[in-house]
Amino acid sequence: MQRVTMTIDDDLMAALDRYMEAGGHQNRSEAVRDLVRAGLSKQPKSDDGDRHCIGALVYLYDHETRQLSKRLTHDHHSHADLSIAALHVHVDAETCLEVSLLRGRKSEVEHFARHVIGERGVRYGQLVVAPAEAHSVDQGPEGRPRHSHSHD
Numbered sequence: 001m002q003r004v005t006m007t008i009d010d011d012l013m014a015a016l017d018r019y020m021e022a023g024g025h026q027n028r029s030e031a032v033r034d035l036v037r038a039g040l041s042k043q044p045k046s047d048d049g050d051r052h053c054i055g056a057l058v059y060l061y062d063h064e065t066r067q068l069s070k071r072l073t074h075d076h077h078s079h080a081d082l083s084i085a086a087l088h089v090h091v092d093a094e095t096c097l098e099v100s101l102l103r104g105r106k107s108e109v110e111h112f113a114r115h116v117i118g119e120r121g122v123r124y125g126q127l128v129v130a131p132a133e134a135h136s137v138d139q140g141p142e143g144r145p146r147h148s149h150s151h152d
Contacts, residue, residue: 016028016031019031019035050107051105051106051131052104052105052106052131052132052133053103053105053106053109053130053132054084054101054129054130054132055101055102055103055110055113055127055128055129056101056102056127056128057100057101057112057113057116057117057126058097058099058125058126058127058128059097059100059116059117059122059125060091060095060096060097060122060123060124061095061096061098061119061121062095063094063095063096066121068119068120068122069096071119072098072119075112075115075116075119076100081104082103082108082109083100083101083102084101084102085101086098086099086100087099095123100116103132106129109127109129110127113125113127
C-alpha cells in the first residue's frame with residue numbers, strides 16, 4: 001500500500017467524517033479509498049471518447065481565490081469550440097455557481113470539465129453528459145446550428 005498526504009479544508013473534512021460514519025467505515029482511509037474507487041468507476045470508456053455529446057458542467061467556486069476567475073474565463077475562451085452557453089450566479093459573498101453547456105467530442109468535453117473542476121478554488125463540480133449525434137447541419141447567423149421545429 002502507498003501512503004498519501006492530503007490537505008482538505010474543514011468543511012470537506014466534516015463531510016468526509018459524516019460519509020465515513022454513515023457508511024460504517026472504520027477510518028478515513030477506508031472512506032477515501034471507497035470514494036476514489038467510485039470516482040474511477042465513472043471514468044470514460046476508451047471506446048466512446050470520439051462520440052459527440054452535449055454536457056452540462058456545474059461547478060461552485062470561491063471567487064476570492066487568487067486569479068481563479070481570470071483562469072476560468074481564459075479556459076472557456078480557449079475552448080470556445082466546446083461552449084454553447086454559460087450561466088453565472090452569485091451564491092453568497094464568496095461563492096459563485098456556474099453552469100456551462102458544452103458540445104463536442106465526449107473525450108474533449110470530459111477533459112475540459114476535469115480541468116475546470118481541478119482548478120484550485122473550485123469547491124464542487126459535476127459533469128452530466130448526454131449523447132448527441134454529429135450531423136451536417138445548416139448554420140445560423142452566429143455559426144450555431146439551425147433547427148426546423150418550432151417551440152410553441
